[in-house]
Amino acid sequence: MICKTITYRDFRNIEEGTLTCSPGVTILYGKNAQGKTNMLEGVYMFAQGKSHRARVESELIRFGADAAYISMKYRSDKSAAAESELSMTIERGHRKTPYKNGVRLDRMSEMIGNFRAVLFSPEHLSIVKGAPSERRSFLDVAISQLRPVYVRTLQRYNAILLQRNALLKSAARRGARPDAVLLESWSEQLSEYAAKIAVIRAGYADKLSDIASELYADMTGKREDIKISYHGTSRIGGDYGDEERVRDIYRRQLTENTEREIMLGATQYGIHKDDVDIFIDGKEAKLYASQGQQRSIVLVLKLSEGEYSRRQTGEYPVLLLDDVLSELDTQRRAYVMGGIKDRQVIITSCDMSARRRVKDCVCYSVRNGKWSET
Numbered sequence: 179m180i181c182k183t184i185t186y187r188d189f190r191n192i193e194e195g196t197l198t199c200s201p202g203v204t205i206l207y208g209k210n211a212q213g214k215t216n217m218l219e220g221v222y223m224f225a226q227g228k229s230h231r232a233r234v235e236s237e238l239i240r241f242g243a244d245a246a247y248i249s250m251k252y253r254s255d256k257s258a259a260a261e262s263e264l265s266m267t268i269e270r271g272h273r274k275t276p277y278k279n280g281v282r283l284d285r286m287s288e289m290i291g292n293f294r295a296v297l298f299s300p301e302h303l304s305i306v307k308g309a310p311s312e313r314r315s316f317l318d319v320a321i322s323q324l325r326p327v328y329v330r331t332l333q334r335y336n337a338i339l340l341q342r343n344a345l346l347k348s349a350a351r352r353g354a355r356p357d358a359v360l361l362e363s364w365s366e367q368l369s370e371y372a373a374k375i376a377v378i379r380a381g382y383a384d385k386l387s388d389i390a391s392e393l394y395a396d397m398t399g400k401r402e403d404i405k406i407s408y409h410g411t412s413r414i415g416g417d418y419g420d421e422e423r424v425r426d427i428y429r430r431q432l433t434e435n436t437e438r439e440i441m442l443g444a445t446q447y448g449i450h451k452d453d454v455d456i457f458i459d460g461k462e463a464k465l466y467a468s469q470g471q472q473r474s475i476v477l478v479l480k481l482s483e484g485e486y487s488r489r490q491t492g493e494y495p496v497l498l499l500d501d502v503l504s505e506l507d508t509q510r511r512a513y514v515m516g517g518i519k520d521r522q523v524i525i526t527s528c529d530m531s532a533r534r535r536v537k538d539c540v541c542y543s544v545r546n547g548k549w550s551e552t
């Protein structure tokens with residue numbers, strides 16, 4: 179997967195500009211708050227269908243402008259076309275409008291899966307020590323790019339969850355029991371989708387764990403070992419091989435604990451409560467990982483995501499590394515810069531040391547939302 183050019187208009191602090199990327203390494207270099215992360219954010223929007231950091235999408239529109247526009251020309255080995263184009267407009271108070279080769283797509287989820295990229299960003303450090311939702315979201319984003327239908331499955335689950343929660347909340351408010359038939363129907367549907375999602379997530383976590391353990395050993399010179407596993411409800415244990423069994427366990431939990439759920443006014447069981455365990459040398463990373471280790475773990479997770487994507491699709495996703503080199507010791511830095519061959523990488527940095535580590539690269543100096551090749 180190669181991002182050839184990306185054009186920004188009124189996106190974040192960028193008024194107008196087109197970035198031409200090297201098929202190898204592109205370095206975006208500049209002082210703090212110049213727009214380097216904004217540029218990566220724009221690229222990643224096409225992979226994920228949304229920003230990795232904006233809470234509301236209007237944040238993406240340049241101050242004082244009415245709408246933002248980004249478009250990308252890219253090439254995929256899987257497509258016969260020499261070049262394809264994705265674009266989107268973001269208007270205040272409207273949904274984003276996605277296009278592929280100039281044709282409007284019905285929904286954003288249709289864009290996901292066309293262009294694949296993996297982003298490492300300092301925001302992602304919370305995957306290790308943050309709330310379980312951070313780790314679930316890591317899995318969901320990674321899986322979505324490989325299995326676009328997964329996005330719809332998740333949306334479906336969340337829609338049913340919303341309905342079931344509304345039913346429980348209204349019962350709690352009235353001090354009455356919820357409509358039994360309706361509750362059973364939501365529980366039935368919820369456990370069915372929960373099982374589908376949990377089985378996919380657990381399978382993905384297992385694959386990732388194998389790859390990550392190789393990469394982590396390389397990065398640390400075999401001094402540390404990593405293991406990742408999906409952590410659903412304890413009654414499932416570690417066995418996600420049988421979707422029906424998993425569904426029955428979720429369903430039983432949803433039917434056996436109605437009193438408690440009414441009291442709390444929300445659904446207490448399901449994949450929206452699940453987690454991912456990360457162990458370093460057998461110890462929980464959530465509790466014990468140092469700052470440098472957190473960075474190494476997230477980096478290895480992201481590199482493993484890229485490697486798994488290559489094994490599945492036959493080509494590497496574009497690797498976007500935002501401020502990756504700070505806080506890594508010399509050995510880990512050398513590993514990162516040495517290990518990213520045969521794929522496209524776009525990397526941001528506040529200092530020029532990255533440039534010295536890479537032989538062939540295109541380097542841009544970024545200042546106040548504008549860039550020039552140096």
Ligand SMILES: Nc1ncnc2c1ncn2[C@@H]1O[C@H](COP(=O)(O)OP(=O)(O)OP(=O)(O)O)[C@@H](O)[C@H]1O
Pocket residue numbers: 189190191192208209210211212213214215216217236237238239240241501528
């Ligand atoms: N909607 C917007 N309109 C105009 N400017 C914006 C908008 N959103 C963010 N900015 C500005 O963009 C700048 C930050 O850009 P960015 O996060 O890309 O910096 P950076 O170059 O990655 O810096 P650092 O090295 O600190 O990470 C900030 O000054 C911020 O005020």
Ligand SMILES: [Mg+2]
Pocket residue numbers: 214215216500501526
């Ligand atoms: Mg930044």
